[in-house]
Amino acid sequence: MKVQNQIGIKEYRSGGFVGKYQKLIREVVIPYQYSVLNDKAQDTEKSHVIQNFVNAGRALRGEDTADGFYGMVFQDSDLAKWLEAVAYSLSLSPDLELENTADELIDIIAAAQDTDGYLNTYYTIKDREKRWTNLLEGHELYCSGHMMEAACAYFDATGKDALLKVMLKNAEHIYDHFIVKGNDGCPGHPEVELALLKMYRATGNKHCLELAKHFIDRRGCDPNYFREEAAKRNWHVWNADSSDVDYMQAGKPVREQTDAVGHAVRAVYLYTAMADLASLTEDESLLAACRKLWESITTKRMYLTGGIGSTVHGEAFSVDYDLPGDTAYAETCASIGLMLFASRMLENEADGKYADVMERAFYNTVLAGMQLDGKRFFYVNPLEVVPGISGVSPTHRHDLPVRPKWYACACCPPNVARLISSFGVYAYGENKDTVFCHLFADGQVSFQNGMKLTCKTDYPYDLHITYQVEKGGRIAIRIPDYSKTWTLCVNGKEADATPEKGYVYLNAADGDTITLALDDTPYFVYASSRVPHLTGKTALCRGPLVYCFEGVDNDGDVLSLSLKDGETPVVGSYDENLLGGSVTLTVSAARTEDTKSLYTASRPGTKACSAVAVPYYTWGNRGENQMRVWMDEAK
């Protein structure tokens, strides 16, 4: 049963928890990131991306390119993701000044487009001859993809098609190069595939669909494009290993892939496009591959927090059950990509397992990627931090105990901004006879079939959700996997509804009030003993939130705490002054006495105590201190 998430929603406004985040994005993150993109932020990595576009325009007009190009080869995408976030934000809350700024930037972007439709500041400024010669590292298609996503979002939000026209022209240029002229290749970093499918959905342009399918089908086939390209090419960006074909998911044709491998962001961006193409073209073999890859990730290679890509080496998936918490990579962007993949899988089949993972990734890793004030960001999201080791030991150098302001490779910060601003796309869906509530958030939503829902909830802290229905119809509401018991009422009367693959289906009438009470009891989670790092450990959760223990709440030392998981934790009252508004959990615990020596043959004594946990997404907001998700169980 197909569900449209991407175009199912006509209008979406949110309040509550997510709305507060969207306000933060609008009021703090978007302006802050704009100052970064303009090189006006203090004490942080330089971006230069806007100036790169200005300078590319100058290059095209034969003018002096002033300070030239600065940054990563994919620097353009930072502006694209920021524009996409702006578009979603405008769709939630009009802001003429911001829209004017965006329009001006779009003019600058348009001026940086070559007459043949090519658009990329790195090559336009530095070396036009190198265009399309290094798909492995060159990121031209990646940057185009992000700008296409921005174009679709901006058109959807404002009705303005200036950027969409630029990107359609760019798509035609790519079509001409790879299809008409028949140049071989597929993207080193998948992204343009999913973006072309968005362009197809937004415009109906069949070249976009054909091109996406072409890139997806070409990947991993013999002869391996990346090896052939590397053999011919005499320049490189950072000397990527073209023989490590798993890194870019090019070891096998996509329909034969079964294990999630390689660079995690690349992987999930590719799988997202595959799932979307499967849905658009009813390609069963492609969908079957997507299902296998989904199982590979979620049953063997995913952190409890929805983090994926456990190793810093190649920012990549490791092997099954290799999920170390302290040396985790778990890039913020990879969890965003996992949400994209989940959302597209939901469009193929309404199964709550996809939404469960989407929610897990969102409320834990994605939100943890940003400081509560919106000004600092994590690229890497470990599940354990010990100052003195984390960020210092050679194996833990990437696992920082506090968020930096910005990164030279700044993919994550604007990615968080665009994801949060477009929460509605993930929360709701629609097919020809049913509207879907995948995720819960206070706010209003209008569907194409005319139904409107007003949702009231303080989710994820208060797990009571109320829907007020305008213009009735069939509605599917997800029952999260974590909620083993729940109560669903229509107009105060318990509904007789049995969930089907994680959703209850109701026929709602105009004016109906639907209430859902999910189980808000804290629960302990255990991992399969196939995960070597997690044997003997337990983690504490409530609703969709994974909790963690920080030193600041626990006398500076969480390593020596073990939890009495047989006892029910105490749920604190909602405290609006705690970590941007939060609820603590207090658990009976034991504290192991410090041994005088490194090793001792005497069992160290323990003292009963309480341990206080806070939601994982809030960690590292109170200075450098210990943090641990997976705790020892008390003996």
Next chain:
Amino acid sequence: MKVQNQIGIKEYRSGGFVGKYQKLIREVVIPYQYSVLNDKAQDTEKSHVIQNFVNAGRALRGEDTADGFYGMVFQDSDLAKWLEAVAYSLSLSPDLELENTADELIDIIAAAQDTDGYLNTYYTIKDREKRWTNLLEGHELYCSGHMMEAACAYFDATGKDALLKVMLKNAEHIYDHFIVKGNDGCPGHPEVELALLKMYRATGNKHCLELAKHFIDRRGCDPNYFREEAAKRNWHVWNADSSDVDYMQAGKPVREQTDAVGHAVRAVYLYTAMADLASLTEDESLLAACRKLWESITTKRMYLTGGIGSTVHGEAFSVDYDLPGDTAYAETCASIGLMLFASRMLENEADGKYADVMERAFYNTVLAGMQLDGKRFFYVNPLEVVPGISGVSPTHRHDLPVRPKWYACACCPPNVARLISSFGVYAYGENKDTVFCHLFADGQVSFQNGMKLTCKTDYPYDLHITYQVEKGGRIAIRIPDYSKTWTLCVNGKEADATPEKGYVYLNAADGDTITLALDDTPYFVYASSRVPHLTGKTALCRGPLVYCFEGVDNDGDVLSLSLKDGETPVVGSYDENLLGGSVTLTVSAARTEDTKSLYTASRPGTKACSAVAVPYYTWGNRGENQMRVWMDEAK
């Protein structure tokens, strides 16, 4: 109270456990390694080291160097370590054929020495102009050092001084270059310092003492030699980072060093020389630094198995308490170096803590470095192995589940051979009024003061030790730290002896029988909760042996086992057919049921069971399977 270990023993013969290993070295390892050094071993890395010496001789005579130089820049040292092992082996058990082989090799080595005393095949064959221009990576001093050690050992074992003369000439050449001509520098890889001190002890040559002191004192002083050298040099071996001065312990003058840092083998080789120099010159400030570095290693940076250097990055020490078992480096050579350091510290002060660590390193990591049949070797000694992850995951690629035959960088195999063959040096010591029994091994020993001891024991499996005394005198016997209770009898009567810093001191008469019964009860060990990886874990030991759990004894799965550490393990009978002769320990345990999913909110059930442990040094001898030292404690 100074103790001489290095020259305290006139004669040493061993039987029992260590003797069996020495026989293996003599009968299997030395011949096998000889075939490797001659490129005659099948299916293994090529060595070429003997041919390198032959070819260097040809180069000096202006002849064609045939197949030139092959291997690492420090390839020479493999032959040196093999020769040193041969020397110790000959001192234990004469073997004319082997001695003839060694003499022939010594002729080849002598023919590879330049007229000025220079000796190194890499530079002699490849590029004489580069001599002494790259101390950071060049390993000339390192190779000289190992050949000096071989020369001293061969002279001591056979009375033949041909190699000793070669190496004295080489030492004078080095003295001339660095002292007489005043060329600046100190070794990139410490080794020659400790070797020069051995040469000084063997020959009384004061230039050797002066040169060792010069190198030790120069290290870490301003201006930093390695940075200056790198700035001047236009070639490199593998582009070592000269700015990472901690890597080669050159961040501070040695007397100011407090934390064990950098490449672990370099570190302990340096500290060994520092401790020896402190002892020879009564240098209190140097001894004080050695004590601090000893504490840094043994109280914060050492595995339970005596492994050191926890990170693969630079084969190096990490930071305090960063001791992951599964990604451990814990190089075999580093534990050998730790034994050297311990032995030299014992010469400065008779404190059992040094011998405790020496014994821990020997019976666990050093012995684990070699397969029981003497034919395969570990370079890296993890404390946990999970097939599918170990050796495969990018972070675990160095942690192999089974021993390879040989390595391109083959420092460890011959190092194990020379260490085991010279066990007597570590087991016994002597000062002007007392003989010292640091370690326990069946065999006979004669001291310079005329006392002879015959030791009968099946240590480390049977912890009863009997000494038969010939020509009485004062004797110090170590009481290991692990043995909280023990009984010492002289001629069957309990002796009234209180240990002083880990040793009991007795006045023994000719014909006395001394018996020591150590505590052979298995014991559980716990780590400080400052070690993040070890919270909630326990390890099982008996005597000096750390035990581990392997899949082959435990239904293929040790990850799901947790130990009931409140119950006393059952000690198996000695089984000569098990793992070369061993004793199992059987522990009450619980097996956690496999969860169907990666994460579950239901506490997985457990079943009571038994778990069987074998000594850590025997692991990986029965094919690829799981292995774990630190086990979860049962709830």
